[in-house]
């Protein structure tokens with residue numbers, strides 16, 4: 350019997366009404382004729398519940414946003430307290446305590462290397478801000494010809510038109526190619542490229558050499574390079590050596606090119622340090638955050654930058670300022686949620702406790718290391734991923750959706766990307782819940798592989 354029966358029943362109301370009126374993101378809506386859409390009416394901790402109360406373990410932190418569980422009492426309390434004071438006020442000409450405190454805390458987390466914070470609401474907008482700031486900076490410094498961007502193969506930076514131009518995931522770009530500016534795309538240091546006898550650092554050095562060739566030839570025309578430090582998350586959780594970050598930082602200094610570190614997915618402790626760049630002991634010129642920063646509560650994104658960038662815009666004329674805004678820039682409720690998250694990091698020693706949690710993850714998925722249908726087992730902090738070999742897939746085109754569906758039957762939420770299965774859970778799972786997750790993935794996998 351189909352264990353999805355609970356989800357089917359709920360179609361009576363919310364699901365059918367949603368399919369009629371809501372256009373869902375990243376979805377071919379017709380696929381919902383055969384794959385379930387699930388109406389969630391409650392969340393608590395790492396668990397989501399449908400109308401019937403059927404529990405689902407959220408193993409991907411609700412699209413990588415939810416760090417400390419759903420309906421977290423501390424974050425709830427912080428938002429409610431802020432709600433009683435001021436829900437929103439424009440950030441041009443005005444300021445408010447939560448945005449000041451959050452900016453100061455973030456600056457401190459970078460040892461004040463990136464001491465100026467510009468806000469937006471979603472991740473793609475933070476990327477647009479970094480690109481525009483870099484572009485404008487070179488104009489202000491009398492180098493207007495420095496306007497091209499460099500990005501990595503298989504990189505992902507969002508889906509608005511500027512961010513999509515530096516994104517190299519075919520499915521998102523295909524239909525919109527003619528809208529996008531031209532960019533330079535260089536090889537990804539993806540450690541899955543390792544040949545016998547090589548290390549991930551060797552791949553990093555090869556890719557950095559290729560980048561240096563490009564910089565040598567084109568640096569007069571290049572504004573910035575944008576990368577996802579350590580893990581290309583949407584690009585099938587492709588992990589790489591921190592050596593690449595060190596080398597890119599050196600090359601950027603040498604050729605006067607900005608480094609944009611997009612930490613929207615890998616920031617906020619996901620890789621084991623608060624910022625992924627810390628693994629390489631470097632700071633970028635721009636660092637973007639979103640997703641986890643508000644604990645998965647409210648849309649909030651930001652771009653951190655250095656004093657030298659900030660100073661270039663600090664002049665008499667209005668047009669030399671950074672003239673970019675969003676209506677909800679620096680929303681006080683979202684900043685209050687973010688401050689509550691940073692508090693939790695500090696008071697509950699999250700980064701330290703996550704060392705144990707990431708060991709739990711490794712243990713829960715130890716079975717994947719000996720399964721011959723699986724390759725490229727990889728883990729960095731609180732992300733664990735592996736690829737299913739092509740010859741073991743019943744149907745490569747529908748694997749991700751079928752695996753998603755079978756996992757629901759097993760009581761967990763995962764969303765494979767192509768043939769990559771990954772988990773990216775909130776930082777609150779117990780050892781038992783983590784083991785349960787590993788077992789559920791195994792059972793689901795048995796049903797969809799040859």
Ligand SMILES: *Cc1c(COP(=O)(O)O)cnc(C)c1O
Nearest residue numbers: 471472473505506507611613614
């Ligand atoms: C998700 C993501 C974005 C885009 O964020 P949105 O809030 O979805 O616009 C950008 N960069 C990276 C690395 C991401 O993972």
